[in-house]
Amino acid sequence: MTKEQIVKIFHEKFGAEAPxxxxxxxxxxxxxxxxxxxxxxxxPGAIDKGMIAAIRFNGADKVKAYAIDLDESSEFGLNEEDLPKEGWAKYIFGVCREIIKRGGTIKAFDTVFSGDVPLGAGMSSSAALESTYAFALNDMLKLGIDKFELARVGQSTEHNYVGVKCGIMDQFASLFGKEGHLIRLDTKTMEYEYFPFDPQGYKLVLLDTVVKHELASSAYNKRRESCEHAARTIAKRHPEMEFLRDATMEMLLEVKNEISEEDFMRAQYVIEETQRVRDVSDALERGDYKTVGEKMYETHHGMSKLYEVSCDELDFLNDIAREHGVTGSRVMGGGFGGCTINLVKDELHDSFVADAKEKFKARFGHEPKVYDVVISDGARKL
Structure with a gap:
């Protein structure tokens, strides 16, 4: 939806004054x-799909919100006990509450919003929604909250009002995105660096399996425990080691007989993935997309065979990408469904997508959804 269409709907709902x-x-x-x-x-990198919201303070004591895509309304106060029942409204309410907890004064407002980030495809529609309102309210009320803290506002909204214990990457990318650049974020130090990503002659394509296997949340916790156990075991010999990212394969091999085979595999994946990120950083500085693609395939293999978070549908799409000579392909996100992300040469794009849709449907009974994405700017006023 365009800005103009959203503003038109705002006027229909809330009157003539401009939002x-x-x-x-x-x-x-x-x-x-x-x-x-x-x-x-x-x-991560921000993409050319997201949320757009029209907002105007209403001088009342209640927020009135309308979700255009769902054709649903919600009305709520700004006190802790006013949590709305609509799932999507909890994100807006949570952002308001988290800003208030940080000492910001929030005034009630009227708002409508719409998005073209597909729900459940692993592109973080919820983080886009949180970041839109956090950025907007901070800007409109001149609260002076820095972008890092706004990302934490979104993350805390998930933790405290939605019940999702997410990391900070999604909100961070949504707020810090920069056209033509990916952002390497060090989650240990929270230092970040922009790397050029402008692959001439390539497209970035997401193939969404449209499946979500039930395993996801319990499996996530189990893998986290495996990694933490391996890290603790290594730290007995190497007390300087704080996180698994600080370990080397040599350190892991030292404790191979002290941890389970499963814990060993999980830790091996993380240590190798940390190195792959460094390799991709170097490759992007050189404009070497061939190496970037090779590392993506290696990540898929690691997630499928060592971390065991892939599934038949994702492995099937990864195999088709390889058959077609696609430069890079891997499962994106937590796994057990969702998307593959593919770095595809322009001349291969159409035949790869057509073949993937046809073969996937023949095997699984439905086509994958296809999204071409472009790396774009982060949160902003339109």
Missing amino acids: EVYTSPGRVNLIGEHTDYNGSFVF
């Missing part, structure tokens, strides 16, 4: 998966 309009994007993560809780690197 302010803000947007925040969804994100992709090129490489660095299941690394955030191991104190390692992630490598």
Whole structure:
């Protein structure tokens, strides 16, 4: 939806006075998966799909919100006991509450919003929604909260009002995104660096399996425990080691007989993935997309065979990418469903997508959804 269409709907709902309009994007993560809780690197970029919201203070004591895509309304106060029942409204309410907890004064407002970040495709529609409202309210009320703290506002909203114990990558990417650049974030130090990502002659394509296997949350916790156990065991010999990202394969091999085979495999994946992020950083500085692609395939293999968070649908799409000579392909996100992210040469794009859709449907009974994405700017006023 365009800014103009959203403003038109705002006027229909809330009258003639003009609103302010803000947007925040969804994100992709090129490489660095299941690394955030191991104190390692992630490598996201904001994309050209996101949320747009029209907002105007209403002088009342209640927020009135309308979700255009769902055709649902919600009305709520700004006190802790006013938590709305609508799932999507909890994000807006949570952002208001988290800003208030940080000493910011929030005034009630009227708002409508719409998005073209597909729900459940692993592009972080919820983070885009949180970042839109956090950025907008901070800007409109001149609260002076820095962008890092706004990312934490979004993360705390997930933790405290939605019940999702997410890391900070999604909100960070949505707020700090920069056109033509990926952001390498060190989750241990919170230092970040922009790397050029402007692959001439390539497209970035997401293939969404449209499946979500039930395993996801319990499996996530189990893998986290494996990594933490391996890290603790290594730290007995190497007390300087704080997170698994600080370990080397040599250190891991020293404790091979003291941990389970499963813990060993999980830790091996994380140590190798940390190195892959460094390799991709160097490759991007050289404009070497061939190496970037090779590392993406290595990550998929690691997530499938060592971390065991892939599934038949994702492995199937990865195999098709390889058959077609796609430069790079891997599962993106937590796994057990969702998307593959593919770095595809322009001349291969159409045949790869057509073949993937046809073969996937023949095997699994439905087509994958296809999203071409472009690396774009972060949260801003329109």
